[in-house]
Amino acid sequence: MPELPEVETVARGLQASVAGRRVLSVLLRKTDFIDDPALIERELPGKRIGRVERYGKFMLLELDEAAPAAGGEESSRSPRGAALLVHLGMTGNLAPHFADQQTEKHTHVCFLLDDGRELRYTDARRFGRMAYLSGETLAAELQRFGADPLEVSREEFAARIASSRARIKALLLDQTVLRGVGNIYADESLWRARIHPATPGSRLNPQQTERLRKALKAILLRAIQMRGSTISDFVDSNGESGEYQQHHRAYGREGRKCYRCGSRIERVTLAGRSSHFCPGCQPAPRGVRPRKKTTKRKRPVISSKR
DNA sequence: CTCGATCCCTGGACGC
DNA sequence: TGCGTCCAGGGATCGA
Numbered sequence: 001m002p003e004l005p006e007v008e009t010v011a012r013g014l015q016a017s018v019a020g021r022r023v024l025s026v027l028l029r030k031t032d033f034i035d036d037p038a039l040i041e042r043e044l045p046g047k048r049i050g051r052v053e054r055y056g057k058f059m060l061l062e063l064d065e066a067a068p069a070a071g072g073e074e075s076s077r078s079p080r081g082a083a084l085l086v087h088l089g090m091t092g093n094l095a096p097h098f099a100d101q102q103t104e105k106h107t108h109v110c111f112l113l114d115d116g117r118e119l120r121y122t123d124a125r126r127f128g129r130m131a132y133l134s135g136e137t138l139a140a141e142l143q144r145f146g147a148d149p150l151e152v153s154r155e156e157f158a159a160r161i162a163s164s165r166a167r168i169k170a171l172l173l174d175q176t177v178l179r180g181v182g183n184i185y186a187d188e189s190l191w192r193a194r195i196h197p198a199t200p201g202s203r204l205n206p207q208q209t210e211r212l213r214k215a216l217k218a219i220l221l222r223a224i225q226m227r228g229s230t231i232s233d234f235v236d237s238n239g240e241s242g243e244y245q246q247h248h249r250a251y252g253r254e255g256r257k258c259y260r261c262g263s264r265i266e267r268v269t270l271a272g273r274s275s276h277f278c279p280g281c282q283p284a285p286r287g288v289r290p291r292k293k294t295t296k297r298k299r300p301v302i303s304s305k306r
Numbered sequence: 307c308t309c310g311a312t313c314c315c316t317g318g319a320c321g322c
Numbered sequence: 323t324g325c326g327t328c329c330a331g332g333g334a335t336c337g338a
Binding site (some may be wrong): 089125129207231272273 | 331
């Protein structure tokens with residue numbers, strides 16, 4: 001499940017492997033996760049992939065007009081700032097392949113590159129997103145999101161957390177508050193900071209808030225070093241798994257002993273997601289009583305109307 | 307403003 | 323072996 005460390009890992013891999021390559025042509029299969037498929041078919045051919053970077057859980061592939069053959073003339077880079085925006089959702093992957101390599105199942109987009117390889121997007125569940133964005137629309141798109149958790153200052157982090165009565169778990173997952181945190185790293189950072197996930201943001205004291213910011217940053221950096229967490233199927237653009245799942249302290253450890261205090265890790269549903277925490281060292285603040293994880297989900301009755 | 311519920315989607319786990 | 327059911331969760335959306 002690609003969150004910030006996994007997306008960073010993929011982006012770095014692509015920066016190393018496809019930056020500078022020119023796109024010759026585009027092949028689309030299923031397109032329901034693409035904002036405007038025709039635009040991609042029209043705009044990508046002929047463009048050169050510039051830098052590949054991460055923005056929250058998005059990857060941004062900068063696109064330049066392919067350089068004119070004669071060197072030296074760097075003056076007019078016309079559509080400055082256009083980019084391909086890629087979100088991996090739950091199961092997305094973007095990686096270069098040799099053209100004679102068999103196309104994997106659920107491959108929905110192929111970019112033929114000028115060195116003969118193909119940059120392929122696969123996504124079984126199609127929770128991902130792909131969009132071609134010009135400079136202006138890109139800027140508008142990106143400003144919807146909150147601070148980068150690796151760079152956010154103590155003051156800004158505190159301001160964003162303290163101003164909301166929403167539960168801290170929900171705040172960590174809210175991409176307009178912080179960009180890039182998903183379920184795994186939210187649970188892990190709350191465990192490390194010893195904060196109960198249902199605590200309202202406005203009820204964290206300054207010490208807790210700063211502890212959380214530092215825990216989150218440290219965990220994300222460590223996870224990036226280990227190329228992310230592979231729970232079921234995440235692999236980077238070289239097809240390699242991450243290693244950080246071996247360091248999880250809360251996520252996926254329901255019923256197991258807390259590494260810090262020995263209590264059994266519990267799981268509840270918060271913000272629509274399973275939340276793992278230690279009842280011993282992440283005690284619920286007064287008045288906070290999260291429900292146990294719901295065991296049944298009601299079947300929709302019929303829902304014929306719209 | 308914040309919440310839960312629902313939906314999108316498929317693979318994998320599990321029960322029978 | 324195979325079928326049905328549940329579950330995973332990022333994000334959009336809707337109604338309470």
